[in-house]
Amino acid sequence: MAQRDNSFTVNIIPHDAARSRREFIISGTKLILFRLIAVLLLLAILGSIAILSVGTAEFTRTAELREENRLLADSLTGARDLNRRLDSIELELQEIRDTRTIIENLATTGISGDDPE
Numbered sequence: 001m002a003q004r005d006n007s008f009t010v011n012i013i014p015h016d017a018a019r020s021r022r023e024f025i026i027s028g029t030k031l032i033l034f035r036l037i038a039v040l041l042l043l044a045i046l047g048s049i050a051i052l053s054v055g056t057a058e059f060t061r062t063a064e065l066r067e068e069n070r071l072l073a074d075s076l077t078g079a080r081d082l083n084r085r086l087d088s089i090e091l092e093l094q095e096i097r098d099t100r101t102i103i104e105n106l107a108t109t110g111i112s113g114d115d116p117e
Helices: 029-110
Strands: 008-012 022-026
Touching: 022 029
Parallel strands: none
Antiparallel strands: 008 022
């Protein structure tokens, strides 16, 4: 059985015919280092993809919360407007009660027990 060659060859072929072709043969410790760097680069890319997918999920969740916050703010504005209206109605009712009390006092003071009807 023939022994397998554990080398890696990188060929760089330029488009320009005037430039020379380059060939790099990576073997031994350089090959182990190359494989280690390739694995680390792959893990970094996979980690970045995982972080981005979690980040986009959080972004959509944040967008949903932002929309809910906007709806709650609109609801709060409506509730405050209703509260202001109720306060003004209560003030008008209090003025009506005060006026009624004054009219009743005038009506009772105008009637005396000495006057025949």
